Amino acid sequence: xxxxxxxxxxxxxxxxxxxxxxxxxxxxxxxxxxxxxxxxxxxxxxxxxxxxxxxxxxxxxxxxxxxxxxxxxxxxxxxxxxxxxxxxxxxxxxxxxxxxxxxxxxxxxxxxxxxxxxxxxxxxxxxxxxxxxxxxxxxxxxxxxxxxxxxxxxxxxxxxxxxxxxxxxxxxxxxxxxxxxxxxxxxxxxxxxxxxxxxxxxxxxxxxxxxxxxxxxxxxxxxxxxxxxxxxxxxxxxxxxxxxxxxxxxxxxxxxxxxxxxxxxxxxxxxxxxxxxxxxxxxxxxxxxxxxxxxxxxxxxxxxxxxxxxxxxxxxxxxxxxxxxxxxxxxxxxxxxxxxxxxxxxxxxxxxxxxxxxxxxxxxxxxxxxxxxxxxxxxxxxxxxxxxxxxxxxxxxxxxxxxxxxxxxxxxxxxxxxxxxxxxxxxxxxxxxxxxxxxxxxxxxxxxxxxxxxxxxxxxxxxxxxxxxxxxxxxxxxxxxxxxxxxxxxxxxxxxxxxxxxxxxxxxxxxxxxxxxxxxxxxxxxxxxxxxxxxxxxxxxxxxxxxxxxxxxxxxxxxxxxxxxxxxxxxxxxxxxxxxxxxxxxxxxxxxx
Numbered sequence: 001x002x003x004x005x006x007x008x009x010x011x012x013x014x015x016x017x018x019x020x021x022x023x024x025x026x027x028x029x030x031x032x033x034x035x036x037x038x039x040x041x042x043x044x045x046x047x048x049x050x051x052x053x054x055x056x057x058x059x060x061x062x063x064x065x066x067x068x069x070x071x072x073x074x075x076x077x078x079x080x081x082x083x084x085x086x087x088x089x090x091x092x093x094x095x096x097x098x099x100x101x102x103x104x105x106x107x108x109x110x111x112x113x114x115x116x117x118x119x120x121x122x123x124x125x126x127x128x129x130x131x132x133x134x135x136x137x138x139x140x141x142x143x144x145x146x147x148x149x150x151x152x153x154x155x156x157x158x159x160x161x162x163x164x165x166x167x168x169x170x171x172x173x174x175x176x177x178x179x180x181x182x183x184x185x186x187x188x189x190x191x192x193x194x195x196x197x198x199x200x201x202x203x204x205x206x207x208x209x210x211x212x213x214x215x216x217x218x219x220x221x222x223x224x225x226x227x228x229x230x231x232x233x234x235x236x237x238x239x240x241x242x243x244x245x246x247x248x249x250x251x252x253x254x255x256x257x258x259x260x261x262x263x264x265x266x267x268x269x270x271x272x273x274x275x276x277x278x279x280x281x282x283x284x285x286x287x288x289x290x291x292x293x294x295x296x297x298x299x300x301x302x303x304x305x306x307x308x309x310x311x312x313x314x315x316x317x318x319x320x321x322x323x324x325x326x327x328x329x330x331x332x333x334x335x336x337x338x339x340x341x342x343x344x345x346x347x348x349x350x351x352x353x354x355x356x357x358x359x360x361x362x363x364x365x366x367x368x369x370x371x372x373x374x375x376x377x378x379x380x381x382x383x384x385x386x387x388x389x390x391x392x393x394x395x396x397x398x399x400x401x402x403x404x405x406x407x408x409x410x411x412x413x414x415x416x417x418x419x420x421x422x423x424x425x426x427x428x429x430x431x432x433x434x435x436x437x438x439x440x441x442x443x444x445x446x447x448x449x450x451x452x453x454x455x456x457x458x459x460x461x462x463x464x465x466x467x468x469x470x471x472x473x474x475x476x477x478x479x480x481x482x483x484x485x486x487x488x489x490x491x492x493x494x495x496x497x498x499x500x501x502x503x504x505x506x507x508x509x510x511x512x513x514x515x516x517x518x519x520x521x522x523x524x525x526x527x528x529x530x531x532x533x534x535x536x537x538x539x540x541x542x543x544x545x546x547x548x549x550x551x552x553x554x555x556x557x558x559x560x561x562x563x564x565x566x567x568x569x570x571x572x573x574x575x576x577x578x579x580x581x582x583x584x585x586x587x588x589x590x591x592x593x
């Protein structure tokens with residue numbers, strides 16, 4: 001009978017010496033050199049040598065640990081390790097509304113073509129990317145700006161349409177409100193209406209983003225539980241501050257919010273001339289309410305040709321930084337400023353690549369100015385930049401036919417265009433109102449040539465514009481997008497992750513990598529070392545006193561109307577804002593959706 005089989009290697013010795021010998025034998029097989037096996041106990045010299053090496057290693061380890069502790073402590077004091085800094089500091093938070101990663105690809109390639117730059121030339125933004133943000137809200141994997149900005153301002157998720165209120169319709173304190181309470185100066189700079197979702201989330205609280213009239217009253221402190229929480233606002237949206245008895249008003253009532261603000265001490269400007277009088281911040285008296293457009297400031301591609309009427313994002317940002325810096329010169333606290341490149345989002349909604357690249361370039365310029373300010377300023381500070389979401393489902397490619405596509409993309413086509421599709425649409429509508437009856441084809445061809453640089457429009461493209469003027473904005477945008485082979489998957493938002501940028505990757509170390517958007521909000525409050533939770537409680541306690549009673553005797557919350565069942569809250573009832581806020585004579589447009 002055969003003996004039982006033993007496990008492989010079961011007969012090998014397991015002592016440390018035998019293991020060392022086995023390793024030596026393996027080395028001999030690999031090197032071809034014979035190995036001498038040790039014989040007898042180690043010598044006295046060998047023992048002392050081993051003790052000395054052990055002692056040296058122990059001392060070296062201790063020194064490394066001590067140096068690491070000292071280094072970590074110094075970095076913590078300087079705020080460069082991602083821990084909370086101490087002492088006076090400034091925080092600038094930039095929001096590139098609707099800008100996804102492909103927006104950077106398109107704009108980078110456009111700039112290289114337009115300026116004759118090498119293919120490895122980068123935007124300023126490209127040098128400062130450190131991570132990405134995930135953007136879902138509590139009501140959808142695809143967020144709107146309200147829920148997206150609430151994640152930044154409150155550090156909490158909420159439903160689409162919520163302006164710094166939570167799913168249970170209670171207010172959540174914002175980092176801006178907490179900063180003001182702690183002694184910081186605060187400001188907002190935007191290119192859309194100052195009452196739009198993103199800026200509103202930092203200084204107002206309503207159940208529905210559509211209540212911009214109420215938001216305006218809260219932002220000047222008129223019906224805000226904490227009073228005035230802002231020191232500076234510059235942007236558009238003047239129509240929500242003017243009574244409905246005034247030309248240019250879009251309010252539903254006759255409340256004069258501008259008058260209320262002046263009564264409370266606000267200094268008010270509303271023209272380009274007034275803005276120029278601020279001398280880029282050196283002649284600002286706070287608090288400042290600057291409403292430099294009736295609705296949104298025009299797209300940059302159009303604004304640049306109306307520079308005498310509207311300031312740029314860069315000019316407004318530099319003005320705010322200089323004004324807030326001067327105002328806090330003798331304070332032990334710095335400032336918190338939110339700067340939004342708002343209309344990148346609108347260009348995405350309109351699927352307009354021409355407007356998009358110019359908006360991103362304008363944001364990149366403001367980004368550069370913020371970096372320059374922080375580098376030269378004596379007060380420690382950091383800038384963090386990200387998007388609330390991506391808009392348009394932008395793709396750097398487009399399949400034009402059923403045949404397998406060629407691998408081509410032509411952002412250089414955009415260099416031939418000088419106007420946005422929204423501007424062309426406004427001109428078209430004005431022409432329809434005032435032109436004599438007749439053939440519109442010649443007019444359309446001229447507009448395409450002078451505005452978009454398109455000279456090969458097909459008869460079908462011309463006919464569609466003539467027959468369907470109500471969708472002209474999207475038709476103009478599609479004509480240029482097809483020639484650039486730039487793709488769009490939606491006129492709404494997408495669930496794409498968006499990039500995070502910073503002026504200082506050491507100070508913003510917690511944001512390196514991929515994070516939920518609420519983590520950005522947590523970083524903002526931690527960097528300023530402010531107590532947002534106590535602000536939440538104060539809003540709840542004091543807000544009740546601001547509730548009112550309507551004509552029917554029903555109590556009206558200071559947070560405004562509650563949404564109706566199945567009511568759209570993500571801004572889709574305000575599509576005219578995404579087209580540029582131009583007057584639509586052809587009412588009833590579904591804008592191609």
